[in-house]
Amino acid sequence: MSSGDVRPKVVICRDLGPAMPLLMDRTDIEVVLWPENRGCERAWLLENIKGAAGVLVLLPDTVNAELLEAAGPSLRVVSTMSVGYEHIDMPLMAQRKIRVGYTPDVLTEAVADLSVMLALMAGRNDGAAYTLVKDGDWPKFNWSPFTFCGPQLSTTASSPTRTVGFLGFGRIAQATLTRLVPFGITHCIYSGSPRAAPDTARDAALRAKHTLAALERVDIDRLARESDVLFVLTPGGDETYHLVDAAFLRKMKPLSVLVNTSRGTVVDSDALATALREKWIWGAGLDVVEGEPKIGKDHPLAKEPRCVIVPHIGSATFQTRMDMATRAIDNLVGGVFGTEMPAELGGGRKL
Structure with a gap:
């Protein structure tokens, strides 16, 4: 930025594709964009954040004291393209x-769609069945009446009741429940x-709306014991770290399915791999895994045939992204100019 240019500088840590004209066409800000189609390098960010009024980050971009010191006192807003x-x-x-700023609400429907998809995939052995065809082994497959059943x-x-459980019962969980009701779900616990x-009052209204036999809040033990399909849809952090551990998984039904579309850290991966291997539960569908994206073919969960893993694509629809x-x-723009931000966390400052 030249000495005569007083436009506030904003740093963008990833090309936002079709949304970029919303920034690049503005004449009242200077946009500094990470130029490569991969994760933003920390060294580049620390260098370019100097004197910036705002920064737009993604989940891999840590915003800590190091970054704020590099930015200096000019930094007014951090906007993350994530919930x-x-x-x-x-x-x-x-x-x-x-x-x-963050991006709640807009990905609710997409993540709910994917949650149901993973429940179906895990329950119906999609990983093993798909691999059979992909690897060209279907012609050699010896069919029997109960092969690939789930x-x-x-x-x-013969099974007139089905209980769906939710670890966390916010917007996405409620949207997922709405999609599950037509399958004949009879009970909901969370x-x-x-x-x-x-x-x-909310629970009573949802129970009546979906004509459920029951919709109630329960403790963690009962959630594990009674859920036929359990959806993990709770925030991450210290409070929920490894909440789904070996003790939790041992209480689940042998034919139950676990779905995690929230945060990988909520589920103990080693315990889940053991639960699948030793058949404490039937299957798992995961959009998130602790330690992602460093999840290779030798990861304990990747080796489990009844574990379906997709690479954190819950919000990956054109419309949602x-x-x-x-x-x-x-x-970002609201924070830079001290005006309203559509989705702001906490207090902060306005000009």
Whole structure:
């Protein structure tokens, strides 16, 4: 930026594709964009953040004291193109009075879609069945009546009740429940944060809307014991770290399915691999895994035939990613100019 250019500088850590004109066409800001089609290098970010008024980050980009020191006092806003914000030191943001934007709501429907998809895939042995065809082994396959059978998601005459469980019962969980009701789900149970008071009015309304036999908040033990399909849809962080551990998994039904589309750290990967190998549960469908993206073919979960893993694609629809990018840009611009941010975390400062 030249000495005569007083436009605020914003740093963008990844090309946002079709949403980029929303930034590049503006004449009131200077845009500094990471130029490569891969994750932003830390050294580049630390160099270019100097004197910036705002930065747009993604989940791999850690926002900590190091980054703020490099930026200097000019930094007004951090906008992340994600719902999660574990990569941002929120107490430090509050201390420095730096506003923080994120992208909730817009990915609810896409993640709910994927959650149901993974439940079906895991229950119906999609990983092993797909591999059979992909590897060219179908012609050699010896069919028998119960080969590749798994637990049915929908109710049947011989199995007239189905209980779906949710670890976390926010927007995405409720959207997932809406999609599951037509399968004949009869009971819904969930566990939420101990700090949050039960919402009995909401629960009663949802039970009536979906004509469920029961919809109730339960403790973790009962959630594990009674869920036919359990969806992990809770935030990450210290409070939920390895909440689904060996003790939890041992309480689950032998024909139950675990789905995680929230945070990999909530589920103990080694314990889940053991649960699948020793048949404590039937299967698992994962969009997130602790330690991602460093999940190779030798990872314990990748070796389990009843574990379906996709590479964190919960929000990967054209519509949702465009909405997320637009929300992140709007948050960034609002923070830079001290105006309204569509989705702001905490307090921060306004001009």
